[in-house]
Amino acid sequence: MTPPEPRPRDRGIPEATVARLPVYLRALQALDDRGILTVSSEHLAETTGVNSAKLRKDLSHLGSYGTRGVGYEVEYLIYQISRELGLTQDWSVAIVGAGNLGRALANYGGFGTRGFRIAALLDADTAVLGDTVAGLSVGHIDTLEDVVDRENVSIGVIATPAAAAQEVCDRFVETGVTSVLNFAPVVLNVPPGVDVRKVDLSIELQILAFHEQRKADGYAGLDPFGRGPV
Amino acid sequence: MTPPEPRPRDRGIPEATVARLPVYLRALQALDDRGILTVSSEHLAETTGVNSAKLRKDLSHLGSYGTRGVGYEVEYLIYQISRELGLTQDWSVAIVGAGNLGRALANYGGFGTRGFRIAALLDADTAVLGDTVAGLSVGHIDTLEDVVDRENVSIGVIATPAAAAQEVCDRFVETGVTSVLNFAPVVLNVPPGVDVRKVDLSIELQILAFHEQRKADGYAGLDPFGRGPV
DNA sequence: TTCTGTGAACTGATTCACAGCT
DNA sequence: AGCTGTGAATCAGTTCACAGAA
Structure with a gap:
């Protein structure tokens, strides 16, 4: 499990920090929308519900992007966090399960912030095939492999009943997807190298x-x- | 913040443990359904994706419910975890927001395991008023306070758009709800003593x-x- | 003077490794 | 012999408190 060789700038950002960066990003975007140019750690910490020392330490993992005596420049920080999270590019997402949950996910406004694109919404139930959800036609689960290949899907979302989840997951993994977001109430089994996040x-x-x-x-x-x- | 007095059995169960108990519980119920009577920490740990030492330490916080050389009795452990989590009683839940997400939540099979009862599904949009979801008629948001009082709601679920979330939360809190599950992409502001969990x-x-x-x-x-x- | 960036102290969680019960 | 329960060691994350840049 040792990384092949030490890489240039240490990207060893703590997991806990990674989990908070999206929250900071959202708050910064709200500030930006209101035309605010600069923000202190104290203020940003307050609106995101964390301790200001923690916020500063979190941001320090990305580099030194603040100005002492002043604070952080909102736009610049948005860019840096986006870049760190990989949101300056678009990631292709496939959702399996076109029930209420799958539809809710597909409709999730602009998919949170920019950065994600829903490539497909698939289901096994022929009754919902062809339904239009969020401008997308529901496809058949059998096309999963095709869709993943063609659309270069890198994140698979599982919104199926519990019984189907592991099989869908296996198919995602088999086709080369290495990130899975699982809404089904089961513990998924995946080989090393595949990231699974669970929402339950x-x-x-x-x-x-x-x-x-x-x-x-x-x-x-x-x-x-x-x-x-x- | 000191508790009034030291209480009989120390209930200081670590937060990290509490978050895993539901996972163990689900796995145990699956074993029980298959008629399995007893399970070792090694086996239960494997099916829940944790380290067996961690599992044993987690369970040891509830008391000594295992038998050395044998393992844990499935049914008895189900009961103990359920009791610890407060699932031997029913909790009343109100969901606000009857969009796809709210509907998905309302339909969530038997609401995971037993222990929860959906008292109401409310929305501000008059277009969906009276729709039947999961055997429940969608009510108007203005009845929130009535419903909470009448049905003794203790957990409020927010499945509204971001803009409405804080107001709904305030109304829950004002009416005495002290646990909130928030699906809207905002950081909610609540007074101390109110628990908020966020799914984003x-x-x-x-x-x-x-x-x-x-x-x-x-x-x-x-x-x-x-x-x-x- | 103000506010960042960060060592140092601390708190909490995980893992190891084994004593002790059945 | 097998498996739990748990001290001790370790690791990760948080908070404190302050030196130093603007």
Whole structure:
């Protein structure tokens, strides 16, 4: 697992930092839209809900893009973060599963920010074949390999029922996709080198339930409005 | 911030552990469905994609529910985790936003596992009012406060466009909801004591894009199939 | 003077490795 | 003999606090 050789500028950006860069980026874009030219770590930290020292350390991993006594130039920082995240290019995305979730994803306005392009929306159910979603015609799952090759898909999104997820994932991996975003409630098995990220509604709810229960249990006095289970 | 008094059994379960318990629970339920009575940390760890020492340490925070030389009893462990997560009771959930995402959430089969009950699906758009989704009629957002009170809602789910999210959140909080699951791409502002969890598609994609770019950049030899941007 | 960039201290999470129970 | 439960070692991430640039 050792990298082949030490590379020029250390790109060893901590995972935790990478996960926050998109949040900073969004806040910066909002500032830019309002015509704001410069921002301090204190202010940007506040609007993104992090500690300002953490924000500065995060940004310092990209290089020294701030000006002491002044702050960060909004446009320049947007560019630097975009570049670091790989958003100065477009990535091709294929979504499998054209149920409500798949459709919601396909319709996701402009796909967040720029940087992504939906190449296809596929489903196994012939009943939805040809439906138009977000200007795209739903294709058949059997064309997955063709689509990935032709459109140079690099990110596969799985929005199928749990039972179908592993098979779809295998097909993505087999065709050369190395990044998968999984919305199905299963743990996917992939070979090394493939990145999987999981988004799981019921896990999120269960985590919230845990904290709700705790509030209800022991700290009633500190939480005058807390509600219990039904 | 000191708890009023030391409470009987230490419930200081690490956040990282809490986030994994739902994953273990799901795997255990699958084992239970297959009639398997007992499982070792090694095996359960493998199917959930974690290290077995981590799994044992996680479970040890709940108590000593394993048997040395044997493993864990599946049913008993399901019960213990469910109890710890607060799933032996039902929690009432209100979803705001009846677009594709809101509908996808409402249809989410049995809401993951048991433990949750959708009390209402609300929207501001009069065009979707009265639509039936997952056996539920879409209500008007103005009834939010009524619904929360009447149905004793403890978890609010925000599936609205970004612009509406903070206002919906404020109304939830104002009415006494202390747990919020936010799908809108904004950082929500809440008073202390309110838990917010965020699920953000575009952030997940951007994190994947970062790793894709890295693979494409520097490790071509280790990743023969990796695709670049389009 | 203001605000960045960063060593140093700290806190939390993971992994190792093995003692001890069944 | 096999597998749990857990101290001890390690690693990652956060926060503090301040030196130094503009």
